[in-house]
Amino acid sequence: MSTYNIAVLPGDGIGPEVMAEAHKVLDAIATRFGLTLTLNTFDVGGCAIDKHGHALPPATLAGCEQADAILFGSIGGPKWDSLPLEQRPERAALLTLRSHFDLFSNLRPARIYPDLAHLSPLREDIARRGMDVVVVRELTSGIYFGQPKGLEGEGEQQYAFDTMRYSRAEIRRIAISAFEAARKRRGKVTSVDKANVLVCSRLWREVTEEVAKDYPDVTLEHIYIDNATMQLLKSPTDFDVLLCSNLFGDIISDECAMITGSMGLLPSASINGSGFGLFEPAGGSAPDIAGQGIANPIAQILSASMLLRYSLNEVDAADAIDKAVVQTLSDGVLTGELLSQEQRHHAHSTAQVGDYICQLIRQAQ
Ligand code: NAD
Numbered sequence: 501m502s503t504y505n506i507a508v509l510p511g512d513g514i515g516p517e518v519m520a521e522a523h524k525v526l527d528a529i530a531t532r533f534g535l536t537l538t539l540n541t542f543d544v545g546g547c548a549i550d551k552h553g554h555a556l557p558p559a560t561l562a563g564c565e566q567a568d569a570i571l572f573g574s575i576g577g578p579k580w581d582s583l584p585l586e587q588r589p590e591r592a593a594l595l596t597l598r599s600h601f602d603l604f605s606n607l608r609p610a611r612i613y614p615d616l617a618h619l620s621p622l623r624e625d626i627a628r629r630g631m632d633v634v635v636v637r638e639l640t641s642g643i644y645f646g647q648p649k650g651l652e653g654e655g656e657q658q659y660a661f662d663t664m665r666y667s668r669a670e671i672r673r674i675a676i677s678a679f680e681a682a683r684k685r686r687g688k689v690t691s692v693d694k695a696n697v698l699v700c701s702r703l704w705r706e707v708t709e710e711v712a713k714d715y716p717d718v719t720l721e722h723i724y725i726d727n728a729t730m731q732l733l734k735s736p737t738d739f740d741v742l743l744c745s746n747l748f749g750d751i752i753s754d755e756c757a758m759i760t761g762s763m764g765l766l767p768s769a770s771i772n773g774s775g776f777g778l779f780e781p782a783g784g785s786a787p788d789i790a791g792q793g794i795a796n797p798i799a800q801i802l803s804a805s806m807l808l809r810y811s812l813n814e815v816d817a818a819d820a821i822d823k824a825v826v827q828t829l830s831d832g833v834l835t836g837e838l839l840s841q842e843q844r845h846h847a848h849s850t851a852q853v854g855d856y857i858c859q860l861i862r863q864a865q
């Protein structure tokens with residue numbers, strides 16, 4: 501019997517609500533596949549600031565270090581927005597964890613399934629043709645982490661600065677992640693940049709071209725970020741793997757999530773060179789809907805599936821979750837944000853969607 505230790509960090513806002521459903525799903529999966537999954541829960545984010553005075557308490561970091569993988573919810577919210585940047589949950593906890601474990605490779609798969617095209621806000625004929633992309637986002641460098649960063653001067657002369665910075669080695673390793681992903685998919689990498697303006701993007705293109713030479717079976721195209729955001733809406737089938745720097749990948753993955761129907765559908769895997777990973781929804785703590793039991797738990801549940809697939813190599817268990825999720829969506833068991841205003845009275849709650857997915861997993865036994 502395989503035994504795994506998973507650090508569970510629910511966080512703030514809808515984090516604990518959707519995490520409760522992922523927890524149920526992992527319990528159902530453990531029973532069906534005979535896995536022993538030990539889930540240890542730790543405080544992180546704004547709630548950890550309130551309780552322990554720090555967004556990433558030492559016990560939480562230690563729990564993550566001892567785990568086989570981390571399942572993360574989401575953090576942040578209006579209550580902690582006025583803190584200095586370095587104390588805010590986003591930087592003090594999430595960016596610190598990404599950097600601490602060197603989780604440079606962020607995979608964000610987004611898909612419109614043919615019979616779920618009606619969930620997409622795209623024009624019907626475009627949505628019906630589908631979309632199946634994975635955003636491969638560099639996660640531990642670029643403008644998020646580049647130094648110097650700061651605020652200087654006073655009055656109208658005051659200025660702020662961030663540094664976008666990439667080394668060849670950093671570009672090379674994320675490009676390799678993208679080409680490896682493309683090789684297992686439809687064999688196309690579209691590298692997203694702003695090489696008409698940014699020096700970083702010029703180096704990005706150069707190194708990406710070098711990596712492409714080792715992958716003759718994969719096609720490489722380059723596209724400017726502004727055009728990419730537009731082409732994704734116009735012709736999403738043109739894309740397979742989108743290779744992005746940290747900031748561009750952040751922006752484009754929210755767009756991809758919405759193209760599939762909701763921010764609440766997009767999972768993500770953040771992985772280091774040893775296969776250790778943190779798995780989290782691409783979206784945030786959604787303060788506008790927190791506490792109402794209406795958040796979509798699917799991004800969190802699919803993040804648990806990615807954890808099983810990428811960090812634990814439990815591929816059958818991951819497939820079972822993915823299949824149950826698609827079935828749930830096809831059966832019309834949907835949270836409110838996936839429904840039109842007129843249909844919203846048919847909405848299912850966060851817990852009802854989680855329960856339905858668990859039931860499908862158990863029935864398939
Ligand atoms: P958000 O992703 O939380 O919300 C954007 C929109 O998407 C909102 O309308 C929200 O209701 C909706 N949404 C998101 N997840 C949903 C779900 N599961 N079901 C239904 N609807 C969902 O982005 P925001 O409002 O810009 O940020 C809120 C807070 O979350 C901020 O503090 C931000 O920094 C933080 N954040 C955290 C993470 C993370 O922890 N990984 C990611 C993104 C944003």
Ligand code: IPM
Pocket residue numbers: 590591594595750782783784
């Ligand atoms: C994401 C989030 C984070 C990011 C924030 C919360 C720091 O938006 O994971 O997409 O910008 O990376």
Ligand code: MN
Pocket residue numbers: 750751754782
């Ligand atoms: Mn984001």
